[in-house]
Amino acid sequence: MNLENQVKQALQERGKEVIIPLELKGKVMNQIVESKTIKRRMPMKKRLAVGIIAAALLVPTSAFAYQSILADGIFGSFENLKKHGTALTIDGYMTFNAKLMQAKGELGEKEYGKFKESLRVITNAKLEYGNKYGNTDFDQMSSKEKAKIERASMELQPYFDKLNGDISSKEILTPEEYEQYIEALMAYEKVLAQANIDTSKGPVEAEKLPKELKEEFQQAKNFLDYVSEKQQAIKE
Numbered sequence: 001m002n003l004e005n006q007v008k009q010a011l012q013e014r015g016k017e018v019i020i021p022l023e024l025k026g027k028v029m030n031q032i033v034e035s036k037t038i039k040r041r042m043p044m045k046k047r048l049a050v051g052i053i054a055a056a057l058l059v060p061t062s063a064f065a066y067q068s069i070l071a072d073g074i075f076g077s078f079e080n081l082k083k084h085g086t087a088l089t090i091d092g093y094m095t096f097n098a099k100l101m102q103a104k105g106e107l108g109e110k111e112y113g114k115f116k117e118s119l120r121v122i123t124n125a126k127l128e129y130g131n132k133y134g135n136t137d138f139d140q141m142s143s144k145e146k147a148k149i150e151r152a153s154m155e156l157q158p159y160f161d162k163l164n165g166d167i168s169s170k171e172i173l174t175p176e177e178y179e180q181y182i183e184a185l186m187a188y189e190k191v192l193a194q195a196n197i198d199t200s201k202g203p204v205e206a207e208k209l210p211k212e213l214k215e216e217f218q219q220a221k222n223f224l225d226y227v228s229e230k231q232q233a234i235k236e
Helices: 003-015 022-041 070-075 078-083 090-107 109-129 143-163 175-194 211-235
Strands: none
Touching (some): 090 143, 109 143
16 A cells, blocks of 8 residues: 555545644645655756655644644654644645655665654654754754664665665665764754754755855765765665
């Protein structure tokens, strides 16, 4: 069953228990269809694999009555999110849940369990340290906490690669390169957090970043581009 049909089925089952405005269902489905279309059109080089789940973790603030869904297994509950002052939309929460449904369907029960545990480490850190755009300044963490995030990220990235239809970065890179790749992903996100960049407004322009962040950002981006191009070359 493809992602769109999975979401339709989930919404239908949920509709038996709660009353959901019809316009909300339409918005969720439109977001999923549009995201799939955009991904097909987007050049590989532009799809930087920022695998720390940056702004993709959209969470709601408006009240919504629902039974347990996969997103609850990551965030705990909607009430838990409200305690952390999140300020996004219910559409985003449902879209994120749809992505989890896709992951569970493609990875299988056992692999999804591992995926979820590592993902929970990342999302918990975002709830505590992330800014309003979903990016984390890792410099604000202790070295122990940062190392924990790095380990979880190294576990998660092959799953992200698979879900994105990419070649596993862990398989095509040397151990040293793979470690550098994860560090580049974290450095890229850290710069976004420190510069308070809203990536939903378009590509990040290095020349508009504060002077002290430009070099680190460019170094990280260059390595992400290197990995992306290597993945694409193997696929071709």
